[in-house]
Amino acid sequence: MSYNHQAIEKKWQDRWDETGIFYAKDNDPREKFYCLVEFPYPSGAGLHIGHPRSYTALDVVSRKRRHQGKNVLYPIGWDAFGLPTENYAIKTGRKPQDITKENTDTFRRQLKSLGISFDWSREVNTTDPNYYKWTQWMFLEFFKAGLAYKTTQPINWCLSCKIGLANEEVVNGRCERCGGDTEKREKEQWMIAITKYADRLLEDLDTVDYMEKIKIQQRNWIGKSEGALISFKVDPSPGPVTPWINVFTTRPDTLFGTTYLVLAPEHELIEQIATDEQMLEIMAYVEAAKKKSEIERGSDEKEKTGVFTGAYAINPVTGKKIPVWVADYVLGGYGTGAIMAVPAHDERDFAFAKMFELPIVKVVEPEVLQNIIHPDVGISHGMQSDVKVVHECFTGEGVAVNSGEFTGQKTEEMKKNIVAWLETEGHGEASVNYKLRDWVFSRQRYWGEPIPLVHCDKECQVETKGWVPVPDDQLPVVLPEVEKYEPTDTGESPLATIEDWVNTTCPACGGSAKRETDTMPNWAGSSWYFLRYIDPHNNETFADQEKLNQWMPVDLYNGGMEHTTLHLLYSRFWNKFLFDRGHVPVSEPYARRHSHGLVLAEDGTKMSKSKGNVVNPDEIVSEYGADALRMYILFMGPFEEPVPWNLNGLIGVRRFLDKIMRYVSEWDESAAVDGGKIIEPHLKKASDDIDAFKFNTAVSTFMMLFNELGQKKITRDQLKRLLIVLCPFAPHVANEAWEMIGEEGLVEEQPWPEFDEALLVRDQVELGVQVNGKTRSAIVIAPDADEATAREAAFADENVKRHTEGKEIVKVIYVPGKIFNIVVK
């Protein structure tokens, strides 16, 4: 017998809709549980088979919590701004608004067909003006706090999207969205000063329960390093004002080994200090470096290039003149865009020095060498004349050599002392650097939130360089209708072409003014959506304070690892900022963060449209049913690991669901026997596995349970308990079965079972018996039997006798319930 999934799934989904049983309740005395999944980007392709993995898993958790009497908020919405929709609009000439409407309708239908217990009354959409009104309002909060600023600086530019990208969006020199080539470009951009929060984003990781690998990845991305800022005086001075070159280093202790300086090609001092003879060559090099795409620059395989500027600077500790070079192995965006090169103790500097025959001076030795009498100690640390060719580079810590008065100090000690010396001499100071960059927040695109600023023609607001916020009562600044969605040839947003929208009046002085035509990146709306779910229809504020107090923080948040350095970091930052402004009650938005693995194609590779190995959830649901898809996707493997899709596996799960329905239809109360000893341990295991995120073994536990039951009919109460625990996994089947046995109402209304300890303990276990660690037999014995009993049973066993007879028994190890091991000689 095979149950009719189409009929029963529709039936119960309608019942859930009618009763509103999954709606979260504000002002409710029950304990709250806020369960969150990353809301999807509603693409034209429809739901990906990977989506249900995360949604189903957290659905199981949410459903269990409801059974346990919690007031659960499990919402869903649409992260709908973004390039694919815009590109589709360009291709078809249709409005992105219309395309989005169609796509979200599809996604909603697909998600509902899975029976996921979302609270559909709280659906949000980032492209809804009632939503992005608040995204804009929050941007203005950043602006008013001085954290949003416009600047011209080299940014990552995607050549095919014609769009500026944040660091986080550039993957191996390619655009994260389209995979196209990127290069550095000078462009005016709105930035948000996320770096001001770098320390707190780092430190507060200790206060949250994230999977360790997520924390590690965020720490690495923030990339805090401590060191020193050191100033080198250019000598001879190229003009009346003597320029100084500032460098950041994590190894100030190697200053004596600094034999040259290197500036990034973008460095502002280059033109000023380069000598006339070198100028042509330098300019050519700088130009070439600019044109190099990020890919080329990265793929140079350590082959170093560079040009001498002709200028020299003074090493403050040795007093020696050292040459200043320009090379693109130094990054303009990190530190000061200039480095002190210590070829003896840095691989990159070493490679460069060898290439251009620059001096290499050893100033650190591994500590172990210090115990050996060393002829080098004490030799002068001069330049050219006494340079020995060093054949390898030592980057570790150790003891200083060739370092004047500091010689003999350990690295840690020397770092402190040299920084103190630099500070007194006015040549430098202790300093901290981060890899994290400020967030490039402008997009020259149509399909995003307009940045709600106006530039006053008279620049009446001097301190903000003429930029004036659109007043709150004029928000949202609604996206105007345009003819064409293409970015303009000048690299400006299509909005720039709508004159009567661009031209406006200055909110401050009433004079003429122009609107900002850039839009926000698609990360904007997703940075705070978890707050809007709490009060999605509020028109007075983004969410009511009382309700925020009630619901925040999110108790459990699941999403993909690919968002660890993007969305997850951005939204933590955004929430912290709102917290500082007094708008949200907690500093960290997510108490616990989990991540899921990808669902791969059957061949173990990523699913992709081009390879044609994509699985369509609609087909699966219509052919095998939502419950089969739900249970299979949980069963296929460990939740956090990637697993290949396998249709036969899904069919196996469907067979199991048929087996359950068959059991229930054949179930006969009058023939019931006590099955407590069978079902109780299994139900307990399945229940525990939910909290441990071990959904795969939870499903297999149900299978084992039915294998053990066989034809045995359990009591009504026992069957009911079973169906309640099954319900989070296969809610349609559980409800249908519930009705089949004549029970009223919905399974969702039932409390989670309390497990009876007495039924969990087993009276007999099979205990392995080993001789010298090799399993030779097994005995059936009480799990808590004493050693004498176990010993008797074990030595009575024929097989054990055969392996022990005539041998000296050295000792026996008996671990009750685990093992009985006899050591013989």
Place this chain on the structure above:
RNA sequence: GGGCCGGUGGCGGAACCGGUAGACGCGAGGGACUUAAACUCCCUUGGGGGCAACCCUGUGCGGGUUCAAUUCCCGCCCGGCCCACCA
């Protein structure tokens, strides 16, 4: 190059805190039911040996700790993901 994760049957995977390796599912083989098929049910299924009871071997490779290692330690090899000239 760095960080993280992983490597167990033909396949996906299980094994709690070191305690009978291979649960559960798929696939395969055999059988029952059927006029036949589908469905369902039963048996077998890591490799090698043996009629059998059983024996040997086995969790990427090489060592080690232990009564006992898929699990812990050391050294390698391979794969995946993320980051990557970050001073």
